[in-house]
Amino acid sequence: MSDAPAPSPTPTPEAMALDSAILRVLMDTIPDRIYFKDLQSRFVRNNLAHARELGVATPEDCIGKTDFDYFSREHAERAYADEQAIIRTGQPIINKTELITTRDGSQAWGSTTKLPWYDQNGRLIGTFGLTRDVTPAKRAEERLIEERTLLRTIIDNLPSRLYVKDQESKYVLNNRAHLNFLGVKDQTEAVGRTTTDFFPGKRGEQALADDKLVLAGERIINQEKPDFAIGGNHWSLVTKVPLHDLRGKLIGLVGISHDITRRKIAEQELERRTEEMEADLRMARQVQEAFLTRPYPVFPGATGQRSALEFAHRYIPATTLGGDFFDFVRISDTLCGVVVCDVMGHGVRAGLLTSLVRGVVEEMGFRAADPAAVLGEINRSLMPVVEQTGQPVFATVFLGIIDLTAGTLLYANAGHPAPMIVRGDTGVLMRLAPNDPEPAAGLIADIAFTNHQCAFGTGDLLLGFTDGVIEAANAAGEMFGDQRLWEFLRRTGRTTPEPLCVSLLDELQRFSERTAFEDDVCVVAVQAARPN
Template identity: 30%
Template sequence: MMQAPPEDRYELALRASNEGIWQWDVQKGYVSYSDRVLSFLGYEEGAEAPNIFMRPEYFFHENDVAKFERALAKMLEPNGEEIFAIDCRYIRPDEAVTWLRIRGACIRDASGETLRMAGSMIDISKRKNAELALEEERHLLNQLIENIPSSIYFKDTESRFVMVNKALAHKMGYENVHDLYGLSDHDVFDDAHANKSRADELRIMATGEPLEESLEREVWGNQPDTWVLTTKLPWHDRNGKVKGIFGVSSDVTDIVSVQIRLANVTEELKHRNEEYAQELELARQIQYSVIDSTPLPFPRDEAVTRYGVEFSSRYLPDSEMAGDFFENLKISDTKVGVLICDVMGHGVRASLVVAMLRGLVEKERESSESADWFLYGLNDSLAKILNHAGIQMFATAFYAVVDLEKETFQYASAGHPMPFIKRNGKVEVLSSEKIVRGPALGLMPEAPYGADTLPLSEIEQLIMYTDGIYEVENSKGEQIGVEGLCAILNKHPKLNADEALHLLMQSAKDFTSANSYGDDVCMFAFDVIKNG
C-alpha cells in the first residue's frame, strides 16, 4: 500500500483535530495563516489577515491582553521559553468573541534571538463556555455546602474524609476543612462510635442501600456527647464504581436531651418531609391544572365572522416544576390573545416566575389588544419585581392578537423564537421587516417593543414553541434545530395543527439519543378556518 507523504499525513492530522497552523517571521514581521486559522479569525479563505501577535491589544479581549503579552515576551527574549501556549479570547472583525487555544514553538539563531515562530490554533469556544458554566454550577453548589448549618462530608472506601464543609470542621474543632482530610472517625471519636460508623459505611458500600435518618450518639471523650440525625448514601463515580460514601448530619442534641420527646420529634420530622413532598406535588398539580390542554375553537359564542381559529397544544414538562407555559386570552367576542413563555431555568425559582407572570397577565388585560404594549407592561412589572428582590431571572415570550372582526394577526416578541407560519401550503419561520423582537422579560424596565400585523387571509396555520423542542441532540451532539423542524413540516404540508404538533414531538423524540427531550416542551398552535 502506498504511504502518504509525511506532510500529507500532517495535514490530515490537523484536519482531523480541527486545528490550523500559523507562521510568523519575527525578524520581518510577516505572518501567514492556514485557511482553518483564517476561519477562526473571521476571514475568508486566502484573505490577508493582520498580525495578531504584534499588536495584541487590537485583537484580544482586554482581560487577556496582559497575559498574552507576558507569554509572548517570555518567548521572544533571548534564550527564552521554547513553547508558547495560551488560551485567550479573540475579538473577530464582526466583534464576536471567540476562545482560541494558541500553541507555538520558535527557531532561534546562535545568539538565542528568535527568528521565527510557528504553531497551531483551534477554536475552543464551546469547551470554554461549558467550563465556565460548570464552574458557575460548582460555585453555587459550594456556596450551598459551605453555608448550610448541617454537616456534609464525603469519605473514601477506607472511611477517610476526602471532603467536608465548614460546619463539620468547626464542630470537630478544626479551623481549616483540609485539616480533616485523610482522618477517619477513629481519629476523632471513641472506638465504639467509630466502629459502628465504619460497619454502617461498609454495609452501605457493599449493598448500595442508604442509611436514612439514623439517630447516632457521638462520643467524643474530651467533651459532652452529642446526638446527630444522619443520612448516608453510597458514593459512585460516573461509571457506577463505588468510591465511598457521602452523608449529611444534623445536630439534634437539644431534642434528644429530653428523651420523652424523642419519638414525637422523629415522627414530626418525617411528617414534615411528607408534607413537603405533598406540597411539591400539589404545586405541580396546580401548575398543570392552569394549562388549558384542550383549548376550544374561537369564536366561542354567537359572533359571526368570516374566519375562525382552532387551537391545539402540547405541554410536556421535564421536571416537577416547569418554566414553560402558554395562555389563551379571550379579549372580546371577536378577539383572542395567544401567549407563550419560556422562563430561564427549572425548578421552584422558575415556577415562581411563572406564577408571577400569570398574575401579571391578568393585570395587563387592559393592554392585551396591543401586542407590543402588552409585552411592555409584562416586562416593566416583572423587571421591577425581580430588581427589588435582587433576583436575576428572565423569560422569553411571544404574544399575538387574533382579531376576527378586522381579520388581522398582530404579533410581538420578547426575545422568543419566532413561530412557524404556513401560507400557501408552505411552512416557514415568521419574519418581519419591522423590529418586532425586544429584550426578554425581566431584564430591564421600560424596554421598548415593536409589533407587526398580518392579514388572517395569509395565514393557514401558526405554531408557537419553546426551545425544548428544537434543542434536542443526537448522539453526535447535533441539534435538530428550527430549520430541521421546518423542513419536516414542509414534507407534510396537509397536516392540521394538532397533527403537526404530534409530528414535531415524534420527530424530536426520534432524533434524540436520550430517553427524554432534556427540557420542557411547550407548543401552542392554531389553524385559520374560513367559515361559510
C-alpha cells in the first residue's frame, strides 16, 4: 500500500463557477482599487472601484490599456518602473504612499501594494495590486504639519521665553528666545536638563519649587519674579500651568516668562516722579488755599459797624488743584471788586491759569474799577497761551464793582453763570443775566466786553457761583440747575452771607447725596451791611 497522498479532486465546473462568482462579488464590492497587469503592464483585469476611478463604465473597458492612458506621464512612468522592478526581482511593494495625478490634472493620495502574479504552474505572468484612497488622512496629516510648523514659527519668534517641562522639571521644548536666555545654541543642549543646571542657587531652586506647585495642580499666572540675569536688578513676568495629554493625564508643565525689567524701572521712575509731583501739588494747593482763605477786606461803615460789606464763601475743589477762583479786591475805601472765575479743566494747568487771572486782576489796581477793561486784559493774557499750545484755553469770569457811595454794582460777564441779587428790603430776586451774553475769555481775540450797572443798596446781597453748583448731579444724572437754585433762594429769603453759603452747600449735598463733587464748587456772597 503506497504512503503517497491521494491527489486532490479536480474541481467541478459548478465549483469553479461559484469561486469565480465569489471573487467577482468580492472585487466589485470592495472600495479599494484592485487590478491585474501582464508583463507589459497592460490591464488584464480590475474591479469596479478601479474602473470608476479611471473614469470608465465597466472593468472590461480597461483591458489592454496602461496607466499612460489614464494618468499623468510622470505618474505612469513611475508606476511602470515599479512594476518592471517587481517582474525582474520578484520583490513586492508594500503600502507605498504616493501622489496620484490623472491626465486632467486632478490629484489624490493613495496607499499602494503591488506583488508578482504567477499562474497555476508557478510561471510569472505579470503583477497585481491594490490601491487604497488615503486622501482624507493625508490631507489631515498635511494640515497637522502646517499647523505645527505655523505654531513652531510663532513660538520661535515670540519675544517672550516659552518652554515645556516634563514631570521631573526637565526641559522638553524651548523656543528660540528661551534657548538664547539659557545660553545654548539648539534644543539638544537644553532637553533633559533643569533650571538649576543653568542657574544654580536660590533663584533656580525657587523656580523648581514653583514647578512642584504647578505639577501638584496649581497655576502661576502673571507673577512678577526676580530674573536669573547676572548684574543689576532684573524682573520677569512668569506664567506656569499644568500640561495634560489627550486623556487628561498630567505630563508636565508649560511656562512663559517675559522680561519686564524696563517696565519695572519705568514704574519705579514714574513712582518717584509721581511722589515729586504730588509734593509739588500739595505745595501749590497750600499756596492756592492761602489766597482763598486770606482775611476778607474791611470797608469803613457806619458807627458800630465792623465793615460796610460782609463776606462769606465756600469752595470745594474736585482735585488737589481746582480751576475755580474768587477774590474780594479792596480798590478804595468805597470800591470793592468781586471776582468769580472758572478756568477750563482741573489740576496743574487749571491752577496755573487761575494764578494768571489773579495776577491780571491784582496788577490792574485802580484800573480794576472798570470791569470790562479787566476782562479785556484777561482775554489778551490768555490768547498767547492758546496760540502757543494750539489747544483751547478759556476762563469764564464775572467781575463786579460795588460802589458804597453811589449804592451801585457795575459789572461785566465773560461767559460766566449769571450771579443773583437778593434785595434787602423786599427779598426780591434778581438775576444779573445780560440780554446779549458775551463769550468766555480766551476764545476770541480783541473782543470788547460790556459794562452793566444796577442798584446795590443797604441789605442787598450778591451771590456768585461757578457752574459746579448748577451742574451738580444726583445718582439719576439729574442736575441741580438754575431753577432749583432760584427756588432755594426764594425759600431762604432775606439772610446774611455766612448762613446762605452754609445752607446752599448743604442743599447741594442733600440733592447729589455726596460730599465731594465731580466739578469744583465755588460759592461767594457779599452783602451791604445794615446799620446796627
